[in-house]
Amino acid sequence: xARVTQTPRHKVTEMGQEVTMRCQPILGHNTVFWYRQTxxxxxxxxxxxxNRAPLDDSGMPKDRFSAEMPDATLATLKIQPSEPRDSAxxxxxxxxxxxxxxxxxxxxxxxxVT
Amino acid sequence: GQQVMQIPQYxxxxxxEDFTTYCNSSTTLSNIQWYKQRPGGHPVFLIQLVKxxxxxxxxxxxxxxxxxxxxxxxHITATQTTDVxxxxxxxxxxxxxxxxLTFGKGTLLTVNP
Numbered sequence: 001x002a003r004v005t006q007t008p009r010h011k012v013t014e015m016g017q018e019v020t021m022r023c024q025p026i027l028g029h030n031t032v033f034w035y036r037q038t039x040x041x042x043x044x045x046x047x048x049x050x051n052r053a054p055l056d057d058s059g060m061p062k063d064r065f066s067a068e069m070p071d072a073t074l075a076t077l078k079i080q081p082s083e084p085r086d087s088a089x090x091x092x093x094x095x096x097x098x099x100x101x102x103x104x105x106x107x108x109x110x111x112x113v114t
Numbered sequence: 115g116q117q118v119m120q121i122p123q124y125x126x127x128x129x130x131e132d133f134t135t136y137c138n139s140s141t142t143l144s145n146i147q148w149y150k151q152r153p154g155g156h157p158v159f160l161i162q163l164v165k166x167x168x169x170x171x172x173x174x175x176x177x178x179x180x181x182x183x184x185x186x187x188x189h190i191t192a193t194q195t196t197d198v199x200x201x202x203x204x205x206x207x208x209x210x211x212x213x214x215l216t217f218g219k220g221t222l223l224t225v226n227p
Contacts, residue, residue, distance in 0.1 A: 042217065042218075042220060048213065048214055050213055056214060093157075102162060103157075103159065104159065105158070106156060107155075
């Protein structure tokens with residue numbers, strides 16, 4: 001059945017390095033979300049796109065994070081430079097973009113920055 | 115901005131006991147959604163409630179939406195070890211932000227066999 005896929009599933013990197021996370025939304029879904037989950041903050045919305053256009057990235061630290069959708073089958077989240085406080089699980093989710101719709105989450109990328 | 119609060123933060127029960135988690139929004143919601151996240155997993159959609167006072171059931175799970183559409187609850191009857199996980203409620207943003215969801219912090223349920 002259709003699933004959101006994310007790569008990599010795990011990433012360990014050193015502070016200062018660039019990190020790129022990728023997401024393939026479910027085919028036909030036109031809304032894509034990036035979330036960050038930590039024990040302290042819970043599930044935070046970083047950014048989301050509708051029809052590949054960024055609608056809201058107010059949850060994202062602008063100086064180091066960037067999110068893009070180069071095409072309808074790929075969303076990317078980049079951190080440059082990474083910091084230890086970025087350690088978290090990053091989830092991508094997609095939906096059909098109609099009001100009152102549910103979101104389908106990918107398996108997440110567990111990022112550890114040392 | 116919109117806030118969604120959930121209580122309790124944690125709940126530990128003996129297998130067979132009932133469990134309830136509550137969700138409260140600072141604003142009236144057009145709908146409320148519930149998700150479950152198993153340990154080490156990702157949130158999975160459970161159900162959506164739309165109408166004021168709506169009650170929906172999924173086997174041992176009962177979901178309610180308040181009359182004022184600002185609160186909701188999830189009740190599990192006779193918990194099983196397979197119910198372990200974090201249960202989140204989520205409400206859509208208002209106006210032009212209704213494509214995004216605001217998630218509560220979740221209630222972590224652990225079940226002692």
